[in-house]
Amino acid sequence: MNASLAFELSPHDFLVKTDISPIQVSPNTFKGFIANQVDLLMALETPVVIWAKLPRGESWQGEIDRCIALAGGPRSLFLFRNTLEETSDEQTAVQEVLNPLVVDSYRSHATPQDRLVTLHLAGDMLLRREFFFIVWSSQFCNGVCAQRSRLKRGSELSEVENEVAEPPIEPTEKRNQLSLVHTLDPSRIQQLLLRLESLVRSSSFEVTDHLSPEAPYTLSQIVDQWHSYGIQQPLPTSSPQLINQLLGKHLHRQEELWQRSNTYRKQAEIVEVLQIQNEELINTVRAKDEFISNVGQELRTPLTNMKTALTLLNSPNIKPPQRQRYMDLLVKECDRQSSLIGSLLDLVSLDQMAERQTLQPITLSDVVPGVVSTYQPLAEEKGVRLAYTIPEGLPAIACLNPWLRQIVVSLLHNGIKFTPRGGQVWVRAKQQGDYIQLEFKDTGVGIPVQEIPKIFDRFYRVRQIAMDDPGGAGLGLTIVQQLLLRCGGSISVKSRPNDGSIFNVLLPTYQYRDAEKASE
Known part of the structure; x- marks a missing residue:
């Protein structure tokens, strides 16, 4: 060749x-x-x-x-x-x-x-x-x-x-x-x-x-x-037998390779899920550590203020106006401490509450008017007009009575607190498909746009400087959001400084079973 x-x-x-x-x-x-x-x-x-x-x-x-x-x-x-x-x-x-x-x-x-x-x-x-x-x-x-x-x-x-x-x-x-x-x-x-x-x-x-x-x-x-x-x-x-034997071995090996590849793929998917779960656990532990750290700082602040006030009250040269101011400070810090502890207990109890299948049909007219009437004296004292509109015939929502009451209380309290004299706070309800929209609107100081994404964070407080108010525990809106999540609802905010705020709450309507409908 x-x-x-x-x-x-x-x-x-x-x-x-x-x-x-x-x-x-x-x-x-x-x-x-x-x-x-x-x-x-x-x-x-x-x-x-x-x-x-x-x-x-x-x-x-x-x-x-x-x-x-x-x-x-x-x-x-x-x-x-x-x-x-x-x-x-x-x-x-x-x-x-x-x-x-x-x-x-x-x-x-x-x-x-x-x-x-x-x-x-x-x-x-x-x-x-x-x-x-x-x-x-x-x-x-x-x-x-x-x-x-x-x-x-x-x-x-x-x-x-x-x-x-x-x-x-x-x-x-x-x-x-x-x-x-x-x-x-x-x-x-x-x-x-x-x-x-x-x-x-x-x-x-x-x-x-x-x-x-x-x-x-x-x-x-x-x-x-x-x-x-x-x-x-x-x-x-x-011989044909040898060729068939070679083909059979090849098919058998390819099947083994396919099975092995399939096993590896499933193992990789399991590993990926475990990695995601591990990251979630790490983030949860990190969040809890941060939460505990924040709780410690929040508890320390009113205690420090109270200790300072007590020290000054012991001064032999203190004048009556100063004494009264320090006494008022003690009362305010005690209230703040009590609010903080109460809010922390509410957060802890949320993890132990019943899940969605225990939700009950609640009518807004059975809860909202009562809460509004409770806060009417506070609104009048501040010179704020407080009103509500709950149309008749609205379907019941899926919630628990204490949850709905706490949601309305927190949002009404914030509205009155951050609305100056001569302002207005009102609550309106209307149906939107399978949800009921509950709108809390005020003519208060408003929220800077850059602050809105943070207002539901734990211990985050805003507007207290403008209102010369030390603010609450910074957990009220966090609790509201968690309550809404547990009943399948949501909350959104529209606000601008000096132009008031609108908190829109969506609550799912209660879905009655066929047997319940038949018995009505």
């Missing part, structure tokens, strides 16, 4: 030229296909010759070890290796070492016909992107060739032979796809081996003879010996 012709086509391209259509496979599938053939050879226990150029990596080294350990009489293995690994930046020498224990075991059972040889390829371009696994025996012949795709690096093409191990089956694996051709035709495999022989004779190879390191065979002797294995003898015939 003409040497120049051998260099024109690589083993992969040669088989493609013989009208064998290539298929695109993943490195995982390619490895499984080779492993199936090794399984079959181990089961046959027949003399065999293998020519192999496989990717680097521990998983592939395991397949080479299995090939070396094949039983069944004379067998030979010719391994092709690249001496250099070329990357886009440099060339790095790669040292390929066979497992010494496996080689020693092979050597102890080897016959004079056996060969275990590594052919080191220095720089041949045709084989640098090629992988192949060619089997020749009296019962079974098989040829598999695969070729890596060219990878673009900037404006240049880089041909890289990296490790093709067993990456996970992911969309990113598409960039590592291999073009694979496969034949069981002994005549084509014979032509492929003759072409490989011509290529070896015409290229620069270094030989490592693992069985005769002291007196190694030359490259020419090794290639000449290939003919003694029957390559030029009458062609063997692969």
Whole structure:
């Protein structure tokens, strides 16, 4: 065969030229296909010759070890290796070492016909992107060739032979796809081996003879010996049973790979869920730590003020007006402390309250008028007009009576507190689909736009400076929001400084069961 012709086509391209259509496979599938053939050879226990150029990596080294350990009489293995690994930046020498224990075991059972040889390829371009696994025996012949795709690096093409191990089956694996051709035709495999022989004779190879390191065979002797294995003898015939067995092994392995991939995917999903739960727990612990820290600071402030007032009251030179001022301060700080403790207890009790299925049908007209009448004296004392509008026939809401009462109390109290004399506070209700909207509107000092997202945070207080008021515990709106969340409602705010505020509360209507409707 003409040497120049051998260099024109690589083993992969040669088989493609013989009208064998290539298929695109993943490195995982390619490895499984080779492993199936090794399984079959181990089961046959027949003399065999293998020519192999496989990717680097521990998983592939395991397949080479299995090939070396094949039983069944004379067998030979010719391994092709690249001496250099070329990357886009440099060339790095790669040292390929066979497992010494496996080689020693092979050597102890080897016959004079056996060969275990590594052919080191220095720089041949045709084989640098090629992988192949060619089997020749009296019962079974098989040829598999695969070729890596060219990878673009900037404006240049880089041909890289990296490790093709067993990456996970992911969309990113598409960039590592291999073009694979496969034949069981002994005549084509014979032509492929003759072409490989011509290529070896015409290229620069270094030989490592693992069985005769002291007196190694030359490259020419090794290639000449290939003919003694029957390559030029009458062609063997692969039985349909062996082909079916190979196909069965391949399908079985692919099913195992699919099951393994499915297991890994489920495990990854579980890990992701656990990570999310762990982050939620960490955030919860961090929030509780911050809450406790804030509680400590909030409790300390009124206690410090009360202690200061008590110290000043003990002064022998204190005047009656000063004494009264300090007494008023004590009363105010005691009220503040009491409000804070009461609000904290309310927050704690929320976690122990009944869930949504215990909600009851509550009519707004049974709660809102009573709360408004309770706050009417306070509004009149401040010179604030207080009114409400609850239309008749509104459907009942799903809530608990104490929850609804606390929501109305907190929002009315805030409205009156931050509305100056001559202002107005009123409550309006109307239906919106499956919800009842309860609007609390005032003409008070309003809230700066940048402060609105923070007003539901625990211990956050606003507007007290403008009103010259020390404010409450900073938990009222937090409790309102939590109560609404527990009954499926929500709250929103519209406000501008000196233009009042509108708190819109949405409460779900109570959905009666069919039996309850029938009994009405």
